[in-house]
Amino acid sequence: xxxxxxxxxxxxxxxxxxxxxxxxxxxxxxxxxxxxxxxxxxxxxxxxxxxxxxxxxxxxxxxxxxxxxxxxxxxxxxxxxxxxxxxxxxxxxxxxxxxxxxxxxxxxxxxxxxxxxxxxxxxxxxxxxxxxxxxxxxxxxxxxxxxxxxxxxxxxxxxxxxxxxxxxxxxxxxxxxxxxxxxxxxxxxxxxxxxxxxxxxxxxxxxxxxxxxxxxxxxxxxxxxxxxxxxxxxxxxxxxxxxxxxxxxxxxxxxxxxxxxxxxxxxxxxxxxxxxxxxxxxxxxxxxxxxxxxxxxxxxxxxxxxxxxxxxxxxxxxxxxxxxxxxxxxxxxxxxxxxxxxxxxxxxxxxxxxxxxxxxxxxxxxxxxxxxxxxxxxxxxxxxxxxxxxxxxxxxxxxxxxxxxxxxxxxxxxxxxxxxxxxxxxxxxxx
Ligand code: GLC
Numbered sequence: 001x002x003x004x005x006x007x008x009x010x011x012x013x014x015x016x017x018x019x020x021x022x023x024x025x026x027x028x029x030x031x032x033x034x035x036x037x038x039x040x041x042x043x044x045x046x047x048x049x050x051x052x053x054x055x056x057x058x059x060x061x062x063x064x065x066x067x068x069x070x071x072x073x074x075x076x077x078x079x080x081x082x083x084x085x086x087x088x089x090x091x092x093x094x095x096x097x098x099x100x101x102x103x104x105x106x107x108x109x110x111x112x113x114x115x116x117x118x119x120x121x122x123x124x125x126x127x128x129x130x131x132x133x134x135x136x137x138x139x140x141x142x143x144x145x146x147x148x149x150x151x152x153x154x155x156x157x158x159x160x161x162x163x164x165x166x167x168x169x170x171x172x173x174x175x176x177x178x179x180x181x182x183x184x185x186x187x188x189x190x191x192x193x194x195x196x197x198x199x200x201x202x203x204x205x206x207x208x209x210x211x212x213x214x215x216x217x218x219x220x221x222x223x224x225x226x227x228x229x230x231x232x233x234x235x236x237x238x239x240x241x242x243x244x245x246x247x248x249x250x251x252x253x254x255x256x257x258x259x260x261x262x263x264x265x266x267x268x269x270x271x272x273x274x275x276x277x278x279x280x281x282x283x284x285x286x287x288x289x290x291x292x293x294x295x296x297x298x299x300x301x302x303x304x305x306x307x308x309x310x311x312x313x314x315x316x317x318x319x320x321x322x323x324x325x326x327x328x329x330x331x332x333x334x335x336x337x338x339x340x341x342x343x344x345x346x347x348x349x350x351x352x353x354x355x356x357x358x359x360x361x362x363x364x365x366x367x368x369x370x371x372x373x374x375x376x377x378x379x380x381x382x383x384x385x386x387x388x389x390x391x392x393x394x395x396x397x398x399x400x401x402x403x404x405x406x407x408x409x410x411x412x413x414x415x416x417x418x419x420x421x422x423x424x425x426x427x428x429x430x431x
Contacts, residue, residue: 001213001214002214002215002216002217002226003175003214003216004216004226004247005343006068006069006115006175007069007176007216007227007247007249007286008247008284008286008325008341009322009323009341009343009344010068010069010115010286010322011068011277011280011281011286011287011321011322011324012065012066012067012068012277012286012287012289012314012321013067013068013069013070013071013115013117013249013286013287013288013289014058014062014065014067014069014070014071014288014289014290014291015070015071015072015119015251015258015288015289015290015291016058016070016071016072016073016290016291016292016293017073017076017119017258017259017260017290017291017292018072018073018082018101018259018260018292018293019073019075019076019078019080019082019259020041020044020045020048020078020080020095020295021044021076021078021080021259021260022048022259022260022292022293022294022295023044023047023048023295024044025259025260025261025262025263025294025295026261026262026263027257027258027259027261027264028076028077028078028257028258028259028292029077029259030259031077031078031125031137032077032125032135032136032137034137035137035138035139035140035141036137037137037138037141038126041078041137045080045090045094045095046095046096047095047096047295048092048095048096048097048295049095049096049097049295050097050101050293050295050296050297051296051297052296052297052298053097053101053296053297053298054297055104055105055107055108055109056108056111057298057299058105058108058109058291058293058299059108059109059111059112059114060112061299061304061307061308062109062112062114062307063112063113063114064307064308064311065307065308065310065311065314066310066311066314066315066318066321067114067289068114068115068322069114069115069116069117069175069176070109070114070115070116070117071117071118071119071176071178071288072102072105072117072118072119073119073120073121074102074118074119074120074167075120075121075124075163076119076121076259077121077123077124077125077180078125078126079121079124079125079126079127079130080092080126081163082100082101082102083100083101083102083103083166083167083170083171084099084100084103085163085166086166087159087162087163087166088159088163090126102171103171106171106172110172115175115176116171116172116173116174116175116176117174117175117176117177117178118167118171118174118176118177118178119178119179119180120163120164120167120177120178120179120180121179121180121181122160122179122180122181122182122194122199122220122221123135123180123181123194124156124159124160125137127156127159128151129151129152129153129155129156129159130151130153130156131148131151131153131156131191131194132144132145132147132148132151132191133186133188133191133192133193133194134186134188134190134191134193135183135186135193139188139191145190145191148191153194153198156198157198157199157200160199160204161200161203161204161207164177164204164207164208165207165211168207168208168211168212168215169211173212173214174212174215175214175215175216176215176216176217176218176227177208177212177215177216177217177218178218178220178229179217179218179220179221180218180220181220182194182195182196182199182201182220182221182222183195184196184197184198184222195222196221196222196223199221201221201222201223202223204221205217205221205223205225216247218249226247227247227248227249228241228246228247228248228249229248229249229250229251229288230248230249230250230251230285231250231251232251232252232253232256233250234250234276234279234280235248235250235280235283235285237283238283238284238285238326239283239284239285245284248284248285248286249285249286249287249288250276250280250285250286250287250288251288251290252268252273252276252287252288252289252290253290253292254267254268254273254289254290254291254302254303254306255267255268255302257292258290258292259292260292260293260294260295260300261292262294267302267306268306269306270305270306270309270310270313270421271309271421271422273289273306273309273310274309274310274313274421274422275357275422277289277310277321278320278321278336278338278355278422279336281321281324281325281326281338282326282327282331282336282337282338282355283326284325284326289310291303291307309421313420313421313422316379316380316420317379317380317420317422317424319348319351319379320338320353320355320379320424320426321338322344323340323341323343323344323347323348324338324339324340324341324344324353325338325339325341326338326339327339327352329352329366329367329368329369330367330368331354331366332364332365332366332367334356334357334358334360335354335355335356335357335358335364336354336355336357337352337353337354337355338352338353338355339351339352339353340352349428349429350428350429350431351426351427351428351429352369352373352426352427352429353379353424353425353426353427354366354411354424354425354427355422355423355424356422356423356424356425357422359413359417359423360413361415362412362413362415363401363410363411363412363413364410364411364413364425365404365408365409365410365411366408366409366410366411366427367405367407367408368407368408369407369408369409369427370389370406370407370408370409371389371407371430372409372429372430373387373409373427373428373429373430374428374429374430375427375428376411376425376426376427376428377425377426378418378423378424378425378426379423379424379425379426380418380419380420380423380424381418385411385412385413385425386411386412387409387410387411387412388409388410388412389407389408389409389410390402390404390408390410392404392405392406392408411425
């Protein structure tokens with residue numbers, strides 16, 4: 001049975017997209033986008049030499065940002081493998097890197113007490129038996145397309161299952177398995193998309209569960225999974241399927257690209273990223289935030305700046321994220337609520353966190369909380385926030401407020417916004 005408790009407690013993880021696509025530095029789909037044949041793409045394999053690679057630095061930066069787990073691309077759609085797979089030569093050990101890059105990475109993140117996840121592409125634009133289709137880089141090369149008659153997807157399937165077994169037996173306990181992605185609904189006329197039939201997803205998942213019983217598996221094998229993975233958008237509310245709330249994790253980029261993309265300037269601000277984290281937790285979701293290291297093996301300054309900005313906020317506000325989820329209360333406009341989960345409330349008391357996305361003048365009114373709060377404070381400096389419950393029958397006159405709904409809690413705020421990205425008020429709820 002998949003272990004979800006740590007996941008709904010930890011809420012914030014690092015996604016790492018790294019591979020030979022970091023050399024052209026034009027998005028991880030470059031082989032598809034520019035329809036690059038293997039022979040031409042080979043130059044990136046031949047020049048992959050991440051001489052500044054030090055995964056301990058990555059792990060420390062992630063930990064300082066407040067991240068509790070990480071998911072790394074063991075193989076992406078171009079088929080290049082970062083570990084020393086016995087089933088292929090198309091791997092890091094055969095490049096100038098000359099070593100398995102996953103082993104030291106897993107060790108470094110484990111040393112920081114972080115949980116370990118593997119992203120693994122079921123798509124493979126390098127494997128000779130992976131039948132060409134409308135997503136394949138060679139999709140417009142008729143001679144290449146003609147070869148599809150000889151290609152045997154069952155051989156590719158055994159390769160996929162074999163490599164998954166390697167990943168789940170050679171690196172210790174794996175907490176998340178992140179497959180990517182199925183597209184059997186696509187049809188190009190001359191070819192169809194691939195999905196659970198091609199991967200034999202049922203058998204693959206059964207093997208994953210047998211090898212790593214507690215592992216969380218995502219929802220991209222077309223047979224459900226433990227985890228919904230909305231990508232590059234924020235869900236409008238809690239995620240519910242067939243009336244039942246489901247576990248979810250939004251995967252987000254820093255600039256629209258997963259792989260290192262040198263000339264992409266569409267970077268999100270640290271402030272926006274903090275709000276995305278808070279917004280997700282307020283809807284019972286996790287954030288898996290991506291970094292695409294460059295081909296020297298480093299996180300670039302633009303990424304480090306944002307991780308450190310998030311880390312500065314998390315250092316002060318982490319407890320409004322960890323062990324928290326959606327609240328039973330409805331927040332005022334321009335705000336979000338996160339509330340300690342029942343498990344966390346048993347440990348540290350039932351706490352409600354008001355995240356103010358916009359700093360209002362002097363007062364904020366909280367519906368339905370008039371008789372529910374013992375004490376209130378700003379979380380960044382634990383300074384008291386005065387509370388009052390205005391008599392709903394009181395009329396407004398000069399400086400006297402009126403017209404508030406019954407059982408509304410009014411908080412008195414300083415005019416100056418606290419010096420943090422998103423100010424948070426911690427409300428200690430009465431039992
Ligand atoms: C999509 C992208 C892929 C990326 C993944 C991460 O599938 O195509 O490149 O790795 O999302 O969520």
